[in-house]
Amino acid sequence: MKFLWLFCAVSVVAGPITYDVTVNTSSITGTMGSLDFNFNPGTPATQLADLQILNFTSDGTLAGDCPCITGDVTGQLPSTLTFVNDTAFNDYFDQFTYGTTISFAVSLYGPALSSPDGMSTSGSTFAFSMFSDPAGTMPVLTTDTTFGTAFTIDVNLDGSTTVTDNSAQTNVTPAMMSSPPPGGVPEPGNLILSGSALVCLSLLRIFKWRPPLHSFRIRSGRSTRGSV
Amino acid sequence: MLNRHHFGIVFCTLLAICRLASAQNGEPFFSYQINLLVEGDDGGGINVPALDYTHGPHQNGITEGQYSSTATDCYSTNGDITTFPSYVAAPPAYNLTACNAASSFNVNLPLMTQLLGGSSANILTGSATTISLSVKPSPPSSSFALTAVNAVLNYEQVFAAQAGSGSTLNLPFSTVGTGNGTVYVSAASDCANCYVSAGNSGPSQQNLQLGPLTIGPSGTYTIAAELTASAESPGNLGPASSITLNFCPMNVTLFSNGTETLRAYATVPANGSLKAAATSCGYQGFNWQQIVTAGACPDTVVAVNSGGVVSANLCPGGVGMAAGPEGRNAPSFNDPPPGGGYTYLTYATGAPYDTNPYYFPMLAGTQVDTPVALLVNGHPVNAIVNQADAALLFVDTPANICLPTGPVSPANLAKCGGQTAAVGSNMGFTGNLVGVKTSDGSPSPPLFTWTYTSNYNGTVGGTSVFSGFLPPDPGSGVGYVTITSINGVPVPPIIPPTQVSTTSSGFAYSRVTKTFDGRITVTNTSGTTLTTPTSFQLVLNSLPSGVTLVNSMGTFNNCPYLTIPSITSMAPGQSVTVAVQFSNPSDGFISFTPEFYAGSFQ
Numbered sequence: 001m002k003f004l005w006l007f008c009a010v011s012v013v014a015g016p017i018t019y020d021v022t023v024n025t026s027s028i029t030g031t032m033g034s035l036d037f038n039f040n041p042g043t044p045a046t047q048l049a050d051l052q053i054l055n056f057t058s059d060g061t062l063a064g065d066c067p068c069i070t071g072d073v074t075g076q077l078p079s080t081l082t083f084v085n086d087t088a089f090n091d092y093f094d095q096f097t098y099g100t101t102i103s104f105a106v107s108l109y110g111p112a113l114s115s116p117d118g119m120s121t122s123g124s125t126f127a128f129s130m131f132s133d134p135a136g137t138m139p140v141l142t143t144d145t146t147f148g149t150a151f152t153i154d155v156n157l158d159g160s161t162t163v164t165d166n167s168a169q170t171n172v173t174p175a176m177m178s179s180p181p182p183g184g185v186p187e188p189g190n191l192i193l194s195g196s197a198l199v200c201l202s203l204l205r206i207f208k209w210r211p212p213l214h215s216f217r218i219r220s221g222r223s224t225r226g227s228v
Numbered sequence: 229m230l231n232r233h234h235f236g237i238v239f240c241t242l243l244a245i246c247r248l249a250s251a252q253n254g255e256p257f258f259s260y261q262i263n264l265l266v267e268g269d270d271g272g273g274i275n276v277p278a279l280d281y282t283h284g285p286h287q288n289g290i291t292e293g294q295y296s297s298t299a300t301d302c303y304s305t306n307g308d309i310t311t312f313p314s315y316v317a318a319p320p321a322y323n324l325t326a327c328n329a330a331s332s333f334n335v336n337l338p339l340m341t342q343l344l345g346g347s348s349a350n351i352l353t354g355s356a357t358t359i360s361l362s363v364k365p366s367p368p369s370s371s372f373a374l375t376a377v378n379a380v381l382n383y384e385q386v387f388a389a390q391a392g393s394g395s396t397l398n399l400p401f402s403t404v405g406t407g408n409g410t411v412y413v414s415a416a417s418d419c420a421n422c423y424v425s426a427g428n429s430g431p432s433q434q435n436l437q438l439g440p441l442t443i444g445p446s447g448t449y450t451i452a453a454e455l456t457a458s459a460e461s462p463g464n465l466g467p468a469s470s471i472t473l474n475f476c477p478m479n480v481t482l483f484s485n486g487t488e489t490l491r492a493y494a495t496v497p498a499n500g501s502l503k504a505a506a507t508s509c510g511y512q513g514f515n516w517q518q519i520v521t522a523g524a525c526p527d528t529v530v531a532v533n534s535g536g537v538v539s540a541n542l543c544p545g546g547v548g549m550a551a552g553p554e555g556r557n558a559p560s561f562n563d564p565p566p567g568g569g570y571t572y573l574t575y576a577t578g579a580p581y582d583t584n585p586y587y588f589p590m591l592a593g594t595q596v597d598t599p600v601a602l603l604v605n606g607h608p609v610n611a612i613v614n615q616a617d618a619a620l621l622f623v624d625t626p627a628n629i630c631l632p633t634g635p636v637s638p639a640n641l642a643k644c645g646g647q648t649a650a651v652g653s654n655m656g657f658t659g660n661l662v663g664v665k666t667s668d669g670s671p672s673p674p675l676f677t678w679t680y681t682s683n684y685n686g687t688v689g690g691t692s693v694f695s696g697f698l699p700p701d702p703g704s705g706v707g708y709v710t711i712t713s714i715n716g717v718p719v720p721p722i723i724p725p726t727q728v729s730t731t732s733s734g735f736a737y738s739r740v741t742k743t744f745d746g747r748i749t750v751t752n753t754s755g756t757t758l759t760t761p762t763s764f765q766l767v768l769n770s771l772p773s774g775v776t777l778v779n780s781m782g783t784f785n786n787c788p789y790l791t792i793p794s795i796t797s798m799a800p801g802q803s804v805t806v807a808v809q810f811s812n813p814s815d816g817f818i819s820f821t822p823e824f825y826a827g828s829f830q
Binding site: 036038039040041042043044045046070071085087088089091093121122123124125126127129131136137139146147148149152154155157 | 729730731732733734735736737738739740741743744745746812815816817818819820
């Protein structure tokens with residue numbers, strides 16, 4: 001099992017990539033809560049990257065005073081959201097009454113993924129969180145009781161991405177892209193890497209493996225279920 | 229009246245109380261004990277005649293207990309100030325309630341005797357850095373004569389030391405008095421014999437110095453003052469007597485440790501004005517001093533030496549300057565030296581850069597945003613010492629082409645007389661922030677001090693320098709600055725940024741913690757194993773204003789740091805990753821300069 005994880009860890013996908021996300025929210029159906037998406041750089045020495053939330057579907061209801069947008073974010077759910085990491089805090093927050101499921105795709109593209117410059121010293125991180133209250137203070141469907149994220153996706157300095165999934169109800173899997181992202185057509189090598197990562201994720205799910213916390217715990221109180 | 233012995237008891241008691249408050253509220257905080265004593269003529273305080281308005285003369289005057297009130301409190305900006313009662317049979321007890329920074333207060337002191345009505349002219353005012361007492365008696369309500377009115381103020385303020393246990397601190401302050409005022413000020417920390425004091429009396433302004441005070445295990449120190457202000461006999465009521473203490477705390481942060489150039493910025497707490505701080509401290513302005521404590525021969529720095537340089541500081545053959553064990557045991561000397569400074573450094577006019585005993589021209593620190601125009605080996609440079617009246621700049625890129633830190637080119641070797649300095653030689657310095665005294669322009673005792681070395685063997689402006697106001701000449705040599713102590717506390721060795729790389733993840737925002745969270749990774753790029761006797765420390769220098777590292781292990785050099793757990797060595801290529809959690813109220817970019825240290829901070 002450890003061998004499998006190591007294999008997946010080094011099989012990170014370099015280049016533009018899309019992840020399919022599904023969340024089983026049946027345990028909190030009817031709860032008036034909220035959703036938060038943010039995509040932020042680290043320090044100013046971060047290469048440009050873009051992110052889109054695509055195909056947002058749910059039997060729940062978007063409602064309330066928001067959406068509340070901070071930074072370089074455009075669009076409104078359930079239509080496409082576009083984030084650019086050129087400001088420090090890029091956030092989309094919306095009230096939401098949960099149904100039984102949420103699904104959407106996260107597409108990452110831009111120079112940081114397609115042509116890493118080797119000069120930047122900071123990556124970018126996407127975080128998705130669900131809350132059981134409209135104000136967004138009580139995280140739900142996550143084991144990350146400290147920060148409250150359901151999952152994060154790091155854009156690494158080599159253009160690869162790393163998923164940290166903190167939610168047993170959430171599946172994050174690389175998508176087999178049927179259409180090119182705005183950043184361009186992925187190279188065949190990337191598709192191969194994407195495919196290998198998908199296999200890894202699937203195997204990890206099948207074996208329900210969890211890496212040892214002491215070796216791969218990123219934040220205290222947060223467990224990690226897979227990495228591509 | 230409290231004497232020195234009483235004062236010490238009160239002081240020690242309050243020190244314990246304030247530490248409790250520190251644990252509850254964090255640091256810095258400020259607390260005060262104010263004792264207002266109204267005593268009989270046998271003990272000082274308000275002296276009343278040996279006459280009782282009701283019962284006739286007292287044999288021993290009015291007793292202390294009848295006319296004393298004592299208050300202990302912490303002052304907060306939201307008005308947590310106790311009222312001073314008068315005419316109390318026993319001092320009431322006031323407990324610490326809240327302690328906040330930026331405290332200030334203004335308390336009317338109704339000094340009363342049975343023979344005098346209260347007077348609103350008696351006022352105690354204070355803040356984090358100043359405290360004053362003003363006393364003016366009311367006219368007597370009857371025809372008997374008063375001899376004098378004295379008010380005694382005991383005051384304490386607890387500070388977190390900028391450097392930790394074992395560091396030393398100088399605490400200059402000034403007193404400004406009118407009428408008859410006396411002051412006895414002390415500072416102490418919780419270690420054996422860690423106590424210093426100073427005193428003064430009389431009107432006008434006087435500068436006093438506390439220190440050097442050694443900081444004890446708690447990392448805190450307490451300034452205490454006993455002030456007595458006197459008004460003249462009511463038969464000759466003059467202006468109110470008052471006395472004001474102006475303490476002179478300054479923040480100094482050092483930058484660029486591990487590079488060729490060392491920088492320092494001195495600022496006034498709470499973003500205050502340099503000019504105002506200098507005035508309140510009794511200075512014309514602030515300046516720096518640098519002392520060369522180590523200089524190996526040969527080097528190619530030449531003193532003008534129109535007089536004042538000790539011959540022992542001159543390397544054989546008249547080329548280069550020596551100091552310290554590496555320099556023929558010659559004594560330390562000011563940088564630039566007396567007698568015209570260095571031959572490589574002049575004002576833009578060509579006049580000698582003779583600023584001894586200061587590093588910059590004496591009043592450069594008072595000239596806001598005004599460049600000091602210089603020539604370094606003929607290369608122009610404009611140094612703005614006082615930046616926006618908010619920060620005082622120090623900068624130096626010391627360079628000695630004769631140091632064998634790396635290869636010495638044949639051309640440089642020829643300039644060095646055909647030989648290099650001894651292997652392992654460094655240049656060594658002590659830097660001080662000082663005030664320029666208003667009275668005579670001489671430097672105050674150091675307000676902040678640090679030591680550092682440099683083994684940089686390149687050039688600045690094409691030459692070797694001690695006072696180096698230009699950046700290093702690219703590719704001219706290798707080596708870097710190493711800070712070795714701050715205010716007397718040893719600093720562990722820095723691992724220069726040429727030997728490690730530091731990267732970070734993105735910083736995801738958490739609505740739960742209201743923080744930006746991510747990871748910082750440090751990688752050994754040196755090709756050799758890095759080791760530490762204790763642990764590695766990652767310092768985040770130059771964080772933007774308002775950004776704080778929530779999960780910091782503490783502060784070093786006014787910057788937060790994180791301890792790398794569990795490892796004492798890093799093989800070439802090995803990385804370590806630490807989680808970071810920032811509070812960033814403005815949502816702006818989070819930038820920082822990482823510094824990696826091989827050892828623990830004291």
